[in-house]
Amino acid sequence: MKILLTYSSKTGNTEKVAEAIKDIIPEDFHFCKVQDAPSPEEFDVILIGFWVDRAMPDRDALEYMQKIKGKKVGIFATLGAYPDSPHGRESMQNARDIVKENEIIGDFICQGKIDEKLVEMFKSLPDNHPHAITEEKLKRYEIASRHPNEEDFERAKHIFKLAFKSLAVEV
Incomplete structure (x- = not known):
């Protein structure tokens, strides 16, 4: 095989x-x-x-x-x-x-772990954008960084x- x-x-x-x-x-x-x-x-x-x-x-x-x-x-x-x-x-x-x-x-x-360039791009998005950074997303990104x-x-x-x-x- x-x-x-x-x-x-x-x-x-x-x-x-x-x-x-x-x-x-x-x-x-x-x-x-x-x-x-x-x-x-x-x-x-x-x-x-x-x-x-x-x-x-x-x-x-x-x-x-x-x-x-x-x-x-x-x-x-x-x-x-x-x-x-x-x-x-x-x-x-x-x-x-x-x-x-x-x-x-x-x-x-x-x-x-999420690509740092992507996270930086998310930080530049307006608050009403679906991928805009929130406290919850920052927490998820930190958890993701351990995997x-x-x-x-x-x-x-x-x-x-x-x-x-x-x-x-x-x-």
Whole structure:
């Protein structure tokens, strides 16, 4: 079984999750950034990670995900919002919809530090803008800055370890 573990990361959050997942994958697999990923046709199982951009996978991951057809796919993501928020749920559903022509073997999403440039841009927005800085948002950004953490990594590894066991792949 040929396995690909690939990811897109802007601030390093998704890369950290990919590195954690890497620990539980059998030795014979290909690991790379999505920008360097070979054709999905070469693999039986593809785990793909992305950072959330407007409730969707980032552009690089999205383009790759749209090429995946008839495979066993695991998806993982990081975002600044709470993973169990409506935005987090919508983001994962959108990702599932993109790869719906495949068998989804597992998914994982966790919070991650928000790009400082984005936070600075939010600070310049008028108070009536939906992304304008508020005390609540500053609190969420501070919480997000502590993720992904060891607990997140363990949850991601557990999810994909179970996925591989369901495929009868020894991990």
